[in-house]
Amino acid sequence: MIRLRLAVVALSLFILAMVAGAAPSFAEDKDVSAELENLDLEDLLQVEMVSPSERKQSLENIAGSYTILTEEDIRRSGARSVPEALRTVPGVVVTRTDTDKWAIGVRGFSGTFNSKQLILVDNRPITSPYFHGVIWSSQNLPIQMVKRIEIIRGPWTSLWGSESFNGVINVITKSAAEMQGNQSVTTAGTDGVSQFIRKGGHISENATIAVYAKGGYEPGTNYRIRGRTEKGSTDWTTGSGGFRADWLNAYTDQFSLQGQLAGSSITEHSPPGNPFSANKDKSDYSGYTQILWDRKTGARSGMQFRSSYTRTEITVADMENMSNTVDAEFIYSNEQFEDHLLTFGVGGKYFWDDFKQGEKVQVSNDSIYRLDFSGFAKDRITLIDEKLFLTLGLKLDYSGDSSLAPQPTARLLYMEDDEEYWVAYSYANRKPGYWLRDGSYRIRVRDKEYTMDFSDDLDNEKLNSFEAGYRKLFSETLKLDVSLYMNSYDQMVTFSFDDDTSTATPISGLSGLSYGTEIAFDWQPYSFLILRPSIDISNQDFQKVPDGIPGFSPPLNTPLYNLKLQALIELAKNWELGLFTSYLNSMDDKDLSTGFGFDARLAWQARKNLSLELIGNNLLTSADESNFSPVEPSCTLRLTWDF
Known part of the structure; x- marks a missing residue:
């Protein structure tokens, strides 16, 4: 407990020192109120787009590959x-x-404990510091709260x-001002029932x-996994x-305070495609x-x-984990000499985990x-x-428990009329997660059980990434x-x-290439x-990749198309129809077919404040022709009432 308090105090003092050190630079700026009074509506909208970290702004005109799902898209x-x-x-x-x-994967890696991308909610990391994956069963964020x-x-x-090894997913929730009034969302169908209710109001004028x-x-339902129904x-x-x-x-200051408590219970059956169930x-x-x-x-x-x-x-499985995380970050951004937009930031995170050991799953320490x-700087x-535009960061x-790890990036963006060209280079260097260095558990690989023999003697994983892209707006209706x-x-x-001993030992022995293209209209x-x-x-293209390790995110080592x-x-x-279909498979003799996934949504806006939706999922999926999919289709009725 003493170590916890000292760490929290040290983290707080460090952040406050950085804030105090940055504060004098504000005196060099123009008077904010006077400056904002002279802006017209269009300019004020641009002010809303500017954020110190560039995380809240629209991702248009950046040298990178991105997708934004708006509230309407969702x-x-x-x-x-x-x-x-x-x-x-x-x-x-x-x-x-x-x-x-x-299991969510970006650019070829997927698994229940996939550690190859960072997932955030309002810039707060929800990726587990210990497992390096997202435990979605403990999140339970209502989709009605999501803005984009x-x-x-x-x-x-x-x-x-x-942590942003292969990508970043940032879930932005609605502000309290965007959730005024009352809303009720009721769902019922073959997948179960749910009820969401929200109430918003004013505390004061602002x-x-x-x-x-x-x-x-x-x-619950059954799943088709690797050719078997589980x-x-x-x-x-x-x-x-x-x-x-x-x-x-x-237009200058915004304070936000938010919080959530969530809980769930379930009767697990093992194994539903991964070894971490009981x-x-x-x-x-x-x-x-x-x-x-x-x-601002x-x-x-x-x-x-x-x-x-x-x-x-x-x-x-049968091990209980209690995890606590305190994190803080400070970011400052300022335009210098009209040609440089400088951004720097510092942050810290302290986490402590306690474990109640199980018979099937254990870790070497009861507490961690x-x-x-x-710290980062970007220009x-x-x-x-x-x-x-050139971005260097x-x-x-x-x-x-590791040495200082530098993470550099260089990005170049060229814009001409309705076209954009960009190239980028990034380097990542990170220590493997605790779960791979500290855990002891059993996994089934190729119909044989192995006991994990954990090892702390692992090197940092390294990535050199080269990217390029092209965007064109042919017209207002075609991108x-x-x-x-x-x-x-x-x-x-x-x-x-x-x-001979039926053991599996993690080693830093995998190297290879991953390359591809994404084309979207x-x-x-x-x-x-x-x-x-x-x-x-x-x-x-990797060497010596073991097949069929459930729960983790090894490369598939095959050409794929999705x-x-x-x-x-x-x-x-007042009537809408939405259709979505997808198909993923390999281009060689490995059959990784997911079947033709097909979803549909029929919506009726009965009144301005009342809508009814009929949602069908996995409508064309056949249990005999696909892997990693529910055996049965589902149908859900959703009623949304704003009052």
Whole structure:
């Protein structure tokens, strides 16, 4: 406990010192109020777009591969959870491996404990510091709270550090001002039932608050996994409640305070495609609170301070884990000499985990403590006005159990009329997660069981990433986005199997290449029809890749293609139809077919404040022709009432 208090005090003093050190620079800016009074409406909208970290702004005109799912996109997709909303994104593979488990992968890596991308909610990391994956069963964020989802494919290490190995997914929730009034959302169908309710109001003229609660029940279903039908977990009961309060001072300061408590219980069945389940009842709990201060000191300058505390209690097979995380970051941005937009930031994270050991899953220590620090600097240089921009960035990550890890990035963007060309280079260097260095558990590989023999003697995983892209706006109704990438991986964690002792040992012995292209169109041929086709073609060339390690995210070591098509149709006034189909398979003799996934949504806006939706999932999936999919299709009725 003493170590915890000392660490929290040290982290707080470090952040406050950086804030104090940056404060004198504000005196050099123009008077903010006077400057804002002279801006017209269009300029004021641009001020809203400028954020110190460039995380809140629109991702237009950046040298990178990205997709933004707006609130309208999410609603019309029929998604009932964040993982479901990500299915339509090029380069992202979403697999529901059990009733309460998802595997999300970006550019070729996927697994229940996939550690190859960083996932955030309002810039708060929800990736487990210990497991290096997202335990989705403990999140339970209502999809009705989500304003947009930003998906950045490729490493953005100079801004988010080594955790953004293959990409970043940032879920942005609605402000309290955007959740005024009352809303009720009721769903019922073959997948179960749920109820969401929200109420928003004013605290004062400039302050708003919203509170919400959600409960649900899913009976569970069976899944087709690697050619076999596996019984999924059953009786999944979930509940969550939270709040958000915002205070806005003119156009300069914004304070936000938010928090949530969530819990779930389920009867697990093992194995539903991964080894981290057991034949038992289990319960998971989570909660967080976050404070954010965003201050704009000028039309092209500002700062941001964010801090959060997160606590989760989860069960992995028969081991119980209680995790606590305190993190804070300070970011400052300012335009210098009109050609340089400088951004720098510092942050820290302290986490401590306690474990109640199980018989099947154990770790070497009952408690783990770690304090991480990081700092970054970035300069967006205008080489040719409104045409050519160079971004140089560097982030330094320091972990309590490893050396300083530099993460540099260079990005070049050229814009000409309705076209954009960009190239980028990024380097990532990170220590493998604790779960690979400290855990002891059993896994089944090729119908044989092995006991994990953990090892702390692992090298840092390294990535050199080269990217290029092209975007063109042919007209107001037709857009094209093309991305190409080549990633060179070194010292990646793989496993050495000893059949005599039936043990599997993690080793830093995997190197190889991953390369591919993502092509996406956004086309509105008629006023009532929007088509969004995409194709993702990738290839992985690694040596000595063990097959069939469940739960982790080894490369598939095969050329793949992933076809997706979304159609949004306005059938008539107040009637909408949404269709989505996808197909993933290999281009060699490895059959990785997921079948033709097909989802549909029919919506009727009965009144201005009342809508009814009929949502069908996995409508064309055949259990005899696909892997990693529910055996049975599902149908859900969703009623949304604003009152």
